[in-house]
Amino acid sequence: MKTILPWQKAEWSYLASRRAQGKLSHALLLTGLEGLGQSDFAHAFAASLLCQNPNDIACGSCSSCQLLAAGNHPDLLVVNPEAKDKLIKVDQIREVISELGKTSQQGGYQVVIIEPADAMNIAAANALLKTLEEPAQKVQIILISSKAAFLSATIRSRCQQLVFKSPTNMLAKEWLSSKLALHNEQADPDLLLSLAGGAPLKALQFATADASSERSAFANAFFAFANGKLSAINFAEECQNYPLSFVLGILLSFIADMLKLQVSLASPIVNIDLRDNLQHLAAKLPLANILEFSDKVVQLVAINSKKININKQTALEALWIELGRVQKSN
Numbered sequence: 001m002k003t004i005l006p007w008q009k010a011e012w013s014y015l016a017s018r019r020a021q022g023k024l025s026h027a028l029l030l031t032g033l034e035g036l037g038q039s040d041f042a043h044a045f046a047a048s049l050l051c052q053n054p055n056d057i058a059c060g061s062c063s064s065c066q067l068l069a070a071g072n073h074p075d076l077l078v079v080n081p082e083a084k085d086k087l088i089k090v091d092q093i094r095e096v097i098s099e100l101g102k103t104s105q106q107g108g109y110q111v112v113i114i115e116p117a118d119a120m121n122i123a124a125a126n127a128l129l130k131t132l133e134e135p136a137q138k139v140q141i142i143l144i145s146s147k148a149a150f151l152s153a154t155i156r157s158r159c160q161q162l163v164f165k166s167p168t169n170m171l172a173k174e175w176l177s178s179k180l181a182l183h184n185e186q187a188d189p190d191l192l193l194s195l196a197g198g199a200p201l202k203a204l205q206f207a208t209a210d211a212s213s214e215r216s217a218f219a220n221a222f223f224a225f226a227n228g229k230l231s232a233i234n235f236a237e238e239c240q241n242y243p244l245s246f247v248l249g250i251l252l253s254f255i256a257d258m259l260k261l262q263v264s265l266a267s268p269i270v271n272i273d274l275r276d277n278l279q280h281l282a283a284k285l286p287l288a289n290i291l292e293f294s295d296k297v298v299q300l301v302a303i304n305s306k307k308i309n310i311n312k313q314t315a316l317e318a319l320w321i322e323l324g325r326v327q328k329s330n
Protein backbone atom coordinates (compact mmCIF):
# COMPACT_ATOMS: atom_id res chain seq x y z
CA MET A 1 0.00 0.00 0.00
CA LYS A 2 1.26 3.50 -0.86
CA THR A 3 2.19 5.59 2.16
CA ILE A 4 2.29 9.33 2.70
CA LEU A 5 5.82 10.61 2.26
CA PRO A 6 7.39 12.60 5.12
CA TRP A 7 7.11 15.94 3.24
CA GLN A 8 3.42 15.49 2.34
CA LYS A 9 1.95 15.75 5.83
CA ALA A 10 0.56 19.29 5.41
CA GLU A 11 -1.25 18.38 2.16
CA TRP A 12 -2.61 15.22 3.76
CA SER A 13 -3.97 16.96 6.88
CA TYR A 14 -5.52 19.64 4.71
CA LEU A 15 -7.47 17.10 2.65
CA ALA A 16 -8.42 15.11 5.75
CA SER A 17 -9.87 18.21 7.38
CA ARG A 18 -11.77 19.20 4.20
CA ARG A 19 -13.18 15.70 4.11
CA ALA A 20 -14.19 15.80 7.80
CA GLN A 21 -16.03 19.08 7.14
CA GLY A 22 -17.77 17.57 4.09
CA LYS A 23 -16.04 20.16 1.90
CA LEU A 24 -13.83 17.92 -0.18
CA SER A 25 -13.82 19.10 -3.77
CA HIS A 26 -15.01 16.33 -6.12
CA ALA A 27 -12.01 17.00 -8.38
CA LEU A 28 -8.46 17.50 -7.16
CA LEU A 29 -5.46 18.55 -9.21
CA LEU A 30 -2.13 17.54 -7.67
CA THR A 31 0.68 19.64 -9.11
CA GLY A 32 4.22 20.69 -8.24
CA LEU A 33 7.62 19.51 -9.42
CA GLU A 34 7.77 16.00 -10.89
CA GLY A 35 9.21 13.44 -8.49
CA LEU A 36 7.70 14.64 -5.23
CA GLY A 37 5.51 11.55 -4.96
CA GLN A 38 2.15 12.98 -6.06
CA SER A 39 1.18 9.60 -7.50
CA ASP A 40 1.88 7.79 -4.21
CA PHE A 41 -0.12 10.46 -2.42
CA ALA A 42 -3.08 10.09 -4.82
CA HIS A 43 -3.11 6.31 -4.36
CA ALA A 44 -2.87 6.62 -0.56
CA PHE A 45 -5.74 9.12 -0.57
CA ALA A 46 -7.81 6.89 -2.88
CA ALA A 47 -7.16 3.99 -0.48
CA SER A 48 -8.40 6.04 2.48
CA LEU A 49 -11.60 6.94 0.59
CA LEU A 50 -12.24 3.34 -0.44
CA CYS A 51 -11.32 1.80 2.94
CA GLN A 52 -14.20 0.52 5.07
CA ASN A 53 -12.52 1.41 8.41
CA PRO A 54 -10.26 4.39 7.69
CA ASN A 55 -8.51 6.00 10.59
CA ASP A 56 -7.00 9.00 8.82
CA ILE A 57 -5.21 6.52 6.56
CA ALA A 58 -6.54 3.28 5.04
CA CYS A 59 -6.65 0.36 7.52
CA GLY A 60 -4.85 -2.05 5.20
CA SER A 61 -6.89 -5.07 6.27
CA CYS A 62 -10.56 -4.62 5.27
CA SER A 63 -11.85 -6.31 2.12
CA SER A 64 -11.54 -3.06 0.19
CA CYS A 65 -7.89 -2.59 1.22
CA GLN A 66 -7.20 -6.19 0.28
CA LEU A 67 -8.71 -5.69 -3.18
CA LEU A 68 -6.50 -2.62 -3.60
CA ALA A 69 -3.41 -4.51 -2.47
CA ALA A 70 -4.20 -7.19 -5.03
CA GLY A 71 -4.43 -4.45 -7.66
CA ASN A 72 -8.00 -5.14 -8.70
CA HIS A 73 -10.35 -2.86 -6.80
CA PRO A 74 -13.32 -2.32 -9.13
CA ASP A 75 -13.96 1.21 -7.80
CA LEU A 76 -10.47 2.56 -8.45
CA LEU A 77 -10.13 3.65 -12.06
CA VAL A 78 -6.61 4.61 -13.09
CA VAL A 79 -5.95 6.23 -16.46
CA ASN A 80 -2.40 6.41 -17.87
CA PRO A 81 -1.16 6.77 -21.45
CA GLU A 82 -1.01 3.33 -23.09
CA ALA A 83 2.74 3.78 -23.68
CA LYS A 84 5.39 6.15 -22.40
CA ASP A 85 5.37 9.54 -24.18
CA LYS A 86 1.94 8.81 -25.70
CA LEU A 87 -1.28 10.75 -25.20
CA ILE A 88 -4.35 9.69 -23.20
CA LYS A 89 -7.11 9.01 -25.73
CA VAL A 90 -10.76 9.95 -25.62
CA ASP A 91 -11.80 6.26 -25.55
CA GLN A 92 -9.92 5.79 -22.29
CA ILE A 93 -11.85 8.68 -20.71
CA ARG A 94 -15.17 7.47 -22.18
CA GLU A 95 -14.57 4.05 -20.63
CA VAL A 96 -14.09 5.66 -17.19
CA ILE A 97 -17.21 7.81 -17.61
CA SER A 98 -19.23 4.74 -18.47
CA GLU A 99 -17.96 3.02 -15.29
CA LEU A 100 -18.94 6.08 -13.26
CA GLY A 101 -22.45 5.77 -14.66
CA LYS A 102 -22.84 2.49 -12.76
CA THR A 103 -23.03 2.43 -8.98
CA SER A 104 -19.88 1.58 -7.09
CA GLN A 105 -19.34 -2.14 -6.72
CA GLN A 106 -18.30 -1.95 -3.07
CA GLY A 107 -21.04 0.51 -2.11
CA GLY A 108 -18.77 3.47 -1.37
CA TYR A 109 -16.67 5.89 -3.37
CA GLN A 110 -15.54 5.55 -6.96
CA VAL A 111 -12.10 7.11 -7.40
CA VAL A 112 -10.54 8.10 -10.71
CA ILE A 113 -6.82 8.88 -10.98
CA ILE A 114 -5.61 10.42 -14.26
CA GLU A 115 -1.83 10.65 -14.61
CA PRO A 116 -0.32 12.64 -16.18
CA ALA A 117 -3.45 14.70 -16.81
CA ASP A 118 -1.56 16.93 -19.26
CA ALA A 119 -1.21 13.88 -21.53
CA MET A 120 -4.95 13.94 -22.32
CA ASN A 121 -5.53 14.91 -25.94
CA ILE A 122 -8.10 17.65 -26.63
CA ALA A 123 -10.98 15.23 -27.23
CA ALA A 124 -10.15 13.36 -24.00
CA ALA A 125 -10.00 16.59 -22.00
CA ASN A 126 -13.33 17.74 -23.46
CA ALA A 127 -14.95 14.41 -22.62
CA LEU A 128 -13.74 14.71 -19.03
CA LEU A 129 -14.98 18.28 -18.74
CA LYS A 130 -18.65 17.21 -18.72
CA THR A 131 -18.00 14.88 -15.78
CA LEU A 132 -16.17 17.66 -13.95
CA GLU A 133 -19.06 20.05 -14.55
CA GLU A 134 -21.78 17.69 -13.35
CA PRO A 135 -20.17 15.81 -10.48
CA ALA A 136 -21.92 12.69 -9.25
CA GLN A 137 -22.18 11.91 -5.54
CA LYS A 138 -19.36 9.78 -4.09
CA VAL A 139 -17.11 10.23 -7.09
CA GLN A 140 -13.60 11.54 -6.47
CA ILE A 141 -11.50 12.55 -9.43
CA ILE A 142 -7.76 13.09 -8.93
CA LEU A 143 -5.69 14.62 -11.72
CA ILE A 144 -1.90 14.58 -11.44
CA SER A 145 0.28 16.93 -13.48
CA SER A 146 3.67 18.53 -13.07
CA LYS A 147 2.84 20.63 -16.15
CA ALA A 148 -0.50 22.05 -15.06
CA ALA A 149 -0.01 25.03 -17.39
CA PHE A 150 -0.60 22.61 -20.30
CA LEU A 151 -4.10 21.82 -19.00
CA SER A 152 -6.93 23.95 -20.32
CA ALA A 153 -8.11 26.76 -18.07
CA THR A 154 -11.59 25.22 -17.99
CA ILE A 155 -10.24 21.93 -16.61
CA ARG A 156 -8.09 23.74 -14.04
CA SER A 157 -10.98 25.93 -12.91
CA ARG A 158 -13.14 22.87 -12.17
CA CYS A 159 -10.51 21.36 -9.84
CA GLN A 160 -9.13 22.22 -6.47
CA GLN A 161 -5.42 22.56 -6.97
CA LEU A 162 -2.94 21.23 -4.43
CA VAL A 163 0.62 22.37 -5.12
CA PHE A 164 3.24 20.03 -3.66
CA LYS A 165 6.39 21.67 -2.37
CA SER A 166 9.91 20.26 -2.38
CA PRO A 167 11.15 19.00 0.99
CA THR A 168 14.05 20.71 2.73
CA ASN A 169 17.42 19.45 1.56
CA MET A 170 17.95 17.77 4.93
CA LEU A 171 14.67 15.85 4.81
CA ALA A 172 15.17 14.92 1.15
CA LYS A 173 18.71 13.68 1.80
CA GLU A 174 17.65 11.69 4.85
CA TRP A 175 14.85 9.96 2.90
CA LEU A 176 17.00 9.36 -0.17
CA SER A 177 19.95 7.99 1.80
CA SER A 178 17.71 5.46 3.54
CA LYS A 179 16.27 4.34 0.17
CA LEU A 180 19.74 4.10 -1.39
CA ALA A 181 20.90 1.95 1.52
CA LEU A 182 17.85 -0.27 1.02
CA HIS A 183 18.74 -0.76 -2.67
CA ASN A 184 22.41 -1.15 -1.82
CA GLU A 185 23.27 1.79 -4.08
CA GLN A 186 26.55 3.64 -3.58
CA ALA A 187 25.47 6.81 -5.44
CA ASP A 188 26.09 10.27 -3.97
CA PRO A 189 22.75 11.62 -2.61
CA ASP A 190 23.88 15.26 -3.01
CA LEU A 191 24.59 14.81 -6.72
CA LEU A 192 21.35 12.89 -7.30
CA LEU A 193 19.25 15.53 -5.55
CA SER A 194 21.01 18.29 -7.44
CA LEU A 195 20.29 16.59 -10.79
CA ALA A 196 16.68 16.01 -9.78
CA GLY A 197 16.11 19.64 -8.78
CA GLY A 198 15.52 18.56 -5.18
CA ALA A 199 12.76 16.03 -6.02
CA PRO A 200 13.53 12.90 -3.98
CA LEU A 201 11.67 10.29 -6.05
CA LYS A 202 13.25 11.54 -9.25
CA ALA A 203 16.65 11.44 -7.52
CA LEU A 204 16.03 7.82 -6.53
CA GLN A 205 15.05 7.01 -10.11
CA PHE A 206 18.39 8.42 -11.30
CA ALA A 207 20.21 6.08 -8.94
CA THR A 208 18.31 2.89 -9.59
CA ALA A 209 17.55 3.19 -13.29
CA ASP A 210 20.15 3.26 -16.03
CA ALA A 211 19.67 7.03 -16.14
CA SER A 212 22.84 7.65 -14.16
CA SER A 213 25.15 5.67 -16.45
CA GLU A 214 23.36 7.00 -19.54
CA ARG A 215 23.96 10.53 -18.30
CA SER A 216 27.69 9.81 -17.80
CA ALA A 217 27.97 8.28 -21.28
CA PHE A 218 26.20 11.26 -22.83
CA ALA A 219 28.37 13.72 -20.88
CA ASN A 220 31.56 11.94 -22.04
CA ALA A 221 30.48 12.18 -25.67
CA PHE A 222 29.37 15.80 -25.24
CA PHE A 223 32.71 16.97 -23.86
CA ALA A 224 34.61 14.87 -26.42
CA PHE A 225 32.67 16.76 -29.12
CA ALA A 226 33.16 20.13 -27.41
CA ASN A 227 36.91 19.45 -27.27
CA GLY A 228 37.06 18.54 -30.96
CA LYS A 229 37.60 14.80 -30.41
CA LEU A 230 34.26 13.69 -31.91
CA SER A 231 32.55 14.92 -35.10
CA ALA A 232 29.01 16.36 -35.10
CA ILE A 233 27.79 13.40 -37.19
CA ASN A 234 29.34 10.80 -34.88
CA PHE A 235 28.06 12.58 -31.80
CA ALA A 236 24.54 12.72 -33.28
CA GLU A 237 24.83 8.99 -34.04
CA GLU A 238 25.86 8.29 -30.45
CA CYS A 239 22.77 10.21 -29.28
CA GLN A 240 20.48 7.78 -31.15
CA ASN A 241 20.77 5.56 -28.05
CA TYR A 242 18.76 8.06 -26.00
CA PRO A 243 15.30 9.64 -26.27
CA LEU A 244 15.49 13.19 -27.64
CA SER A 245 13.81 14.59 -24.50
CA PHE A 246 16.60 13.04 -22.41
CA VAL A 247 19.34 14.65 -24.54
CA LEU A 248 17.62 18.05 -24.56
CA GLY A 249 16.96 17.91 -20.80
CA ILE A 250 20.63 17.31 -19.97
CA LEU A 251 21.70 19.90 -22.50
CA LEU A 252 19.48 22.55 -20.91
CA SER A 253 20.96 21.75 -17.51
CA PHE A 254 24.50 22.14 -18.97
CA ILE A 255 23.53 25.50 -20.50
CA ALA A 256 21.97 26.72 -17.23
CA ASP A 257 25.13 25.71 -15.35
CA MET A 258 27.41 27.44 -17.87
CA LEU A 259 25.36 30.63 -17.57
CA LYS A 260 25.75 30.48 -13.78
CA LEU A 261 29.50 29.88 -14.12
CA GLN A 262 29.71 32.94 -16.38
CA VAL A 263 28.35 35.01 -13.50
CA SER A 264 30.67 33.53 -10.90
CA LEU A 265 32.91 30.48 -10.71
CA ALA A 266 31.59 29.96 -7.19
CA SER A 267 27.92 29.71 -8.32
CA PRO A 268 26.07 26.62 -7.11
CA ILE A 269 25.36 24.43 -10.17
CA VAL A 270 23.30 21.32 -10.90
CA ASN A 271 25.94 19.09 -12.51
CA ILE A 272 28.35 19.27 -9.60
CA ASP A 273 30.39 16.28 -10.80
CA LEU A 274 31.07 17.99 -14.16
CA ARG A 275 32.08 21.40 -12.77
CA ASP A 276 35.61 21.37 -14.27
CA ASN A 277 34.42 20.42 -17.75
CA LEU A 278 31.58 22.94 -17.74
CA GLN A 279 33.84 25.67 -16.39
CA HIS A 280 36.36 24.98 -19.15
CA LEU A 281 33.67 25.18 -21.85
CA ALA A 282 32.00 28.24 -20.30
CA ALA A 283 35.36 30.03 -20.33
CA LYS A 284 35.64 29.43 -24.08
CA LEU A 285 32.09 30.63 -24.88
CA PRO A 286 31.02 34.25 -24.55
CA LEU A 287 27.62 34.78 -22.92
CA ALA A 288 25.98 35.87 -26.20
CA ASN A 289 27.09 32.64 -27.90
CA ILE A 290 25.75 30.45 -25.09
CA LEU A 291 22.41 32.28 -25.35
CA GLU A 292 22.38 31.88 -29.12
CA PHE A 293 22.91 28.12 -28.78
CA SER A 294 20.37 27.96 -25.95
CA ASP A 295 17.71 29.47 -28.28
CA LYS A 296 18.24 26.61 -30.74
CA VAL A 297 17.89 24.02 -27.99
CA VAL A 298 14.71 25.64 -26.68
CA GLN A 299 13.24 25.67 -30.22
CA LEU A 300 13.90 21.94 -30.50
CA VAL A 301 12.38 21.33 -27.04
CA ALA A 302 9.22 23.15 -28.20
CA ILE A 303 8.97 21.09 -31.40
CA ASN A 304 9.63 17.86 -29.50
CA SER A 305 6.99 18.66 -26.85
CA LYS A 306 4.32 18.82 -29.58
CA LYS A 307 5.09 15.15 -30.21
CA ILE A 308 5.76 15.88 -33.88
CA ASN A 309 7.85 13.19 -35.54
CA ILE A 310 11.30 14.65 -36.07
CA ASN A 311 14.36 13.09 -37.63
CA LYS A 312 16.54 12.87 -34.53
CA GLN A 313 19.81 12.36 -36.41
CA THR A 314 19.29 15.43 -38.65
CA ALA A 315 17.98 17.62 -35.81
CA LEU A 316 20.88 16.77 -33.50
CA GLU A 317 23.52 17.03 -36.23
CA ALA A 318 22.27 20.56 -36.91
CA LEU A 319 22.37 21.34 -33.20
CA TRP A 320 25.95 20.07 -32.75
CA ILE A 321 27.10 21.94 -35.87
CA GLU A 322 25.55 25.06 -34.32
CA LEU A 323 27.43 24.45 -31.06
CA GLY A 324 30.65 23.98 -33.03
CA ARG A 325 29.93 27.22 -34.89
CA VAL A 326 29.31 29.35 -31.78
CA GLN A 327 32.49 27.86 -30.26
CA LYS A 328 34.58 28.81 -33.31
CA SER A 329 32.97 32.24 -33.82
CA ASN A 330 34.46 33.24 -30.51
Ligand SMILES: [Zn+2]
Pocket (backbone or CB within 6 Å): 050, 051, 052, 053, 054, 058, 059, 060, 061, 062, 063, 064, 065
Ligand atom coordinates in the same frame (compact mmCIF):
# COMPACT_ATOMS: atom_id res chain seq x y z
ZN1 LIG B 1 -9.31 -0.71 4.86
